[in-house]
Amino acid sequence: MSPESSASGANRNTAGALETRYDAAASEPVVPMESSSPQRSSPALATLALTVGGLGFLRPAPGTWGSLPPPLLIALMAVLGADTIWQLTTGVILMLLFSFACVYFGAEGERRFGRKDASEVVADETAGVCLPVLAAVWLVPTEHYYVGLLSSFLLFRLFDITKPWPARRLEKLPLGWGVLLDDLAAGVYAALALVVGIHLI
DSSP: HHHHHHHHHHHHHHHHHHHHHHHHHHHHOOOOOOOOOOOOOOOHHHHHHHHHHHGGSSSHHHHHHHHHHHHHHHHHHHHOOOHHHHHHHHHHHHHHHHHHHHTTTHHHHHHSSSSSSEEEEEHHHHHHHHHHHHHHHHSSSSGGHHHHHHHHHHHHHHHHHHOOHHHHHTTTHHHHHHHHHHHHHHHHHHHHHHHHHHOOO
């Protein structure tokens, strides 16, 4: 066999091998790569919800600003003539809505503000203050109604700042649960104090 024939045969074998590899590779299904990072909620929506429309950025005392919407909204509804059922329904909706925001956006809040329960996060105050506000709507006599709403706000801020047991312990729960539940505990204390005050007056 001549050298030219040997070289030609070798080239044909190499080309055949390459074609076989190409055909095998082409026949294999392409599997899309899956992202290993967890799905994140919208940072803008999380910020809007956790700061209650930006109230958490106000200074001083962002927690006080975050506690204002429920009593102010209920007071406005009373001025406009809304009955007790509508006021109670609004209070419950606000509490559930901002409680959900705390829990659902808890991880995003930590990423956005760099720590758990940052001062900018005030959705927990908005949710917590609803409890004494609901007690005021249900129990305070009409002639003292607005005083009752003001008292519900002040009592909540008192217990939210002092954090009596078990609020401090609840703060240690992970993510949004720890952010939320200590404020709900403060709301329970404020509601009970309001009830006691109503019966003593």
